[in-house]
């Protein structure tokens with residue numbers, strides 16, 4: 365279908381009929397209006413030059429020191445004082461030092477073989493070391509936790525390592541009622557009861573609350589200037605100002621307690637909050653009033669908006685021969701959907717400053733943890749894999765144990781090893797991960813070494829360019845008051861322990877899955893068969909295998925159990941749609957590929 369026109373007509377503010385919503389008592393008094401709440405206020409809080417700030421805090425340096433964080437020869441973070449010398453993330457370390465001879469360059473921490481913890485070593489080399497972002501993850505968690513503690517009724521969603529969305533709607537309503545207690549009761553003479561509009565809002569003192577974006581008008585002399593909105597402030601503006609106060613206080617606390625400066629955007633939804641968070645950086649916040657939305661959005665180059673960068677943005681620019689948000693407003697919903705699919709509704713709405721996505725805390729449980737290393741020099745001898753496996757195991761051990769501090773019963777069901785040759789072929793092996801109380805580097809490395817052996821097989825030489833080691837199926841044991849240790853009876857543990865080939869000191873190597881699957885029979889020591897609790901089949905040793913001492917028999921039976929368990933596990937995996945561990949291209953995974961439709965095809969990497 366060909367459009368008869370190229371969209372360059374002038375947009376009108378009719379696209380924005382909800383900028384001055386009428387706020388009623390019901391709106392103020394309800395806490396469950398969700399994304400359509402006309403009092404909704406969202407913030408995005410982003411840390412300034414985050415990795416650089418973490419290193420500055422760690423080293424207890426003065427904030428005025430020009431500092432960059434280096435990863436091999438590139439820069440991954442540039443402090444604001446260093447930016448004054450014209451240094452950017454694009455620079456190589458050599459050029460950055462030319463621009464600022466006093467520049468402090470800190471190399472990101474790395475793991476090296478044999479070390480349990482990442483460190484700041486003298487000589488780092490991509491051939492022997494692996495980058496560690498653990499410090500940044502920890503500092504990030506501290507910041508998020510401070511925000512959560514400050515807002516018991518707010519919703520906080522971590523959006524990346526250094527930013528979080530905050531839904532201020534509830535805390536703001538609480539503050540509104542605290543400050544204007546008379547609003548808690550609908551007046552007897554209110555014409556529509558709870559659905560009557562609130563009385564006119566009080567004047568707002570925006571001073572000290574950050575940069576306030578106002579509509580821009582072009583005056584007769586062609587100069588642009590900010591103007592006060594026509595109808596005066598609304599209750600939504602009051603809500604924004606309260607959120608701004610709360611945000612300001614939280615940002616000050618983060619700064620004084622942890623040493624990090626942050627920048628925030630405050631607006632009616634996530635999209636707009638994110639967009640205006642970077643309006644003024646560092647250490648500052650920006651408030652986008654509803655009535656400033658059209659003037660703020662129209663001149664923006666839509667391809668600069670995160671969602672509209674890339675292929676979709678290119679396609680839109682080409683199709684309509686335009687570049688700004690304002691230019692695209694003349695494209696009708698039908699038109700955009702017929703070209704880009706039904707889901708293009710969100711493009712249509714974003715362009716109008718509408719975003720219905722919720723701020724929702726992602727489950728505290730990340731389902732997987734992955735450590736990976738692109739090898740600067742391919743591994744050719746199978747025996748050379750071991751050193752990298754230990755390095756990756758050290759990272760996983762640290763991350764799992766960090767996570768266990770707040771979730772003591774967290775354990776990974778599976779350990780997965782991927783190895784890749786270039787971009788073409790990759791192989792992976794996985795196994796049930798044993799439950800152990802102390803997940804040490806050795807425990808992980810032992811499990812991973814076994815996978816490595818399976819993966820490389822009898823090959824005399826290999827050609828491996830990257831290795832990834834992951835825990836998947838991370839879960840918290842939900843056992844009420846019972847601790848995991850108490851869950852397994854001593855007998856179970858002894859039994860399973862004696863049956864496993866590899867043993868780690870005194871740690872019981874018990875697979876929770878197997879315990880769950882197979883109910884031990886009372887005369888288990890002598891048993892030559894077991895009943896699988898999943899398929900209800902009796903699995904028995906073959907005749908010749910049931911002879912010998914009780915220990916030998918028990919061992920054979922255990923092998924059989926574990927093989928049968930693996931069978932179910934493999935089946936479950938094949939049936940699950942768990943994408944938590946990305947399967948690299950060219951992997952042996954046989955999942956059927958569906959051709960993406962509509963807007964989805966713009967997000968597929970070729």
Ligand code: CTP
Pocket residue numbers: 410411412413414415416440441442525526645646
């Ligand atoms: N980062 C990275 N690689 C990227 C983008 C970001 O390693 N391509 C890291 C940076 O080192 C950074 C952190 O992720 O410190 C957060 O990124 P971002 O917020 O984009 O930049 P900041 O360095 O925090 O700078 P700003 O003050 O502009 O937010």
Ligand code: CA
Pocket residue numbers: 410411412413414526
């Ligand atoms: Ca940042």
Ligand code: CA
Pocket residue numbers: 410411524526527
């Ligand atoms: Ca960021």
